[in-house]
Amino acid sequence: GQTIAGVFSTSTHGSGINYGPLAGQAVSLTIVASGGRTVRVEPERGITNPQAWATRYPEIELVQDDDWFNACQVGLGCMGIIYSVILRVQPKYFLNEQRTLSNWFQVRQDLQNGQVLREHAHYEVLVNPYSTLPGGNHLCLVTTRNPVPAPDGFTEPSHRNILIELAASVPGPSDLLLAALNTFPNLTPAIVDGAMKAIVGEYIDRSYRVYNIGMANNVPAYGSEIGFPMDSYLEAIDRILDIAAVRQLLGQAYLNSPFSMRFVKASPAHLSMMEGVDTCMVEFISLDRTIGGKEILQELETEMYAYGGRPHWGLLNFLSAGSGLVEAMYPLLPRWQAVRCELDPDRRFANAFTERCGLTPLAFQR
Numbered sequence: 001g002q003t004i005a006g007v008f009s010t011s012t013h014g015s016g017i018n019y020g021p022l023a024g025q026a027v028s029l030t031i032v033a034s035g036g037r038t039v040r041v042e043p044e045r046g047i048t049n050p051q052a053w054a055t056r057y058p059e060i061e062l063v064q065d066d067d068w069f070n071a072c073q074v075g076l077g078c079m080g081i082i083y084s085v086i087l088r089v090q091p092k093y094f095l096n097e098q099r100t101l102s103n104w105f106q107v108r109q110d111l112q113n114g115q116v117l118r119e120h121a122h123y124e125v126l127v128n129p130y131s132t133l134p135g136g137n138h139l140c141l142v143t144t145r146n147p148v149p150a151p152d153g154f155t156e157p158s159h160r161n162i163l164i165e166l167a168a169s170v171p172g173p174s175d176l177l178l179a180a181l182n183t184f185p186n187l188t189p190a191i192v193d194g195a196m197k198a199i200v201g202e203y204i205d206r207s208y209r210v211y212n213i214g215m216a217n218n219v220p221a222y223g224s225e226i227g228f229p230m231d232s233y234l235e236a237i238d239r240i241l242d243i244a245a246v247r248q249l250l251g252q253a254y255l256n257s258p259f260s261m262r263f264v265k266a267s268p269a270h271l272s273m274m275e276g277v278d279t280c281m282v283e284f285i286s287l288d289r290t291i292g293g294k295e296i297l298q299e300l301e302t303e304m305y306a307y308g309g310r311p312h313w314g315l316l317n318f319l320s321a322g323s324g325l326v327e328a329m330y331p332l333l334p335r336w337q338a339v340r341c342e343l344d345p346d347r348r349f350a351n352a353f354t355e356r357c358g359l360t361p362l363a364f365q366r
């Protein structure tokens with residue numbers, strides 16, 4: 001499963017324009033850096049009293065500095081080992097989740113208006129990449145989640161759609177589905193519609209149970225996700241639908257799941273996909289071993305750079321250090337690098353991925 005340090009380090013997020021990525025809930029991070037140097041990193045005027053700390057833990061340095069904190073929140077493992085975190089939390093609460101069918105023309109209009117993002121605590125959309133509705137329209141599933149008082153007489157257990165849970169929990173059905181999709185790819189649009197229709201409904205439970213999408217997490221799959229600024233995401237979606245249509249026509253590759261749109265508040269973390277701007281995150285998921293699946297994800301990612309799309313660090317991506325791409329995507333990268341060089345001057349925490357992306361460059365001297 002996912003760990004708190006892993007989701008912080010990759011700017012993992014949920015959906016609600018008033019909520020930033022999970023790393024934004026941190027108020028204090030303790031990191032064991034290169035050579036065993038141990039540092040507690042907090043924003044300026046953080047929660048720790050510097051005098052009391054120095055007396056009690058003289059061996060652990062306290063750094064209260066916004067730049068350090070914003071670098072370490074999303075550190076991709078390059079700052080050292082996150083040994084402990086202190087999180088801002090709230091008491092558990094109840095959520096009402098509503099899943100309703102809609103269509104892309106309607107959803108696009110609602111999003112342009114923006115009210116749906118303000119009136120729901122959580123709002124997300126699944127979109128069938130392929131047109132199955134008249135006039136070139138696409139089926140969508142809108143999910144809203146809002147806090148509600150504890151329902152009278154609430155008793156456990158409450159469940160999501162039990163049939164879907166069962167289908168996702170046994171390996172056979174996903175293998176059969178994959179075989180069908182690889183053999184008859186032109187069935188994909190109808191199967192994607194069917195999957196969305198199957199999960200329409202209402203679910204009320206404690207928040208942490210509603211956020212858990214259940215056995216669907218166990219389906220063998222891979223995904224990529226791209227974050228767009230709020231002023232370009234609708235045009236980006238139009239382009240994604242065009243690309244999917246061309247690929248469908250050529251019969252080369254299908255996205256075999258609906259793609260999701262989620263909304264996340266801006267983050268000050270230097271390398272967050274949401275750095276500096278409220279963001280729409282668009283996620284593409286394919287069953288493992290889908291023929292042509294990764295090729296279409298690569299095409300989507302590279303086409304989306306032109307719309308300001310920043311790929312999720314913690315999912316499949318095709319980023320590379322070439323042509324100044326990552327520097328252009330992340331204008332605060334030099335400030336992140338300055339903190340990284342302090343914490344890991346010997347590049348002990350560099351790895352093949354951070355080298356591929358140019359995050360941990362080699363120093364060249366002659």
Ligand SMILES: Cc1cc2nc3c(=O)[nH]c(=O)nc-3n(C[C@H](O)[C@H](O)[C@H](O)COP(=O)(O)OP(=O)(O)OC[C@H]3O[C@@H](n4cnc5c(N)ncnc54)[C@H](O)[C@@H]3O)c2cc1C
Nearest residue numbers: 002003005006007009010012013076077080081082217314
């Ligand atoms: C089923 C599933 C559902 C997902 N859902 C979402 C979602 O809803 N939203 C979303 O945004 N993403 C989602 N993701 C992506 C996921 O959150 C990221 O891939 C995340 O990084 C996974 O956390 P992990 O603990 O497995 O980290 P890993 O993949 O192990 O590591 C990720 C990064 O964190 C660093 N790291 C890990 N532990 C430490 C540590 N102790 N100290 C310092 N650095 C560390 C690693 O070096 C690496 O750079 C999902 C992934 C899966 C598999």
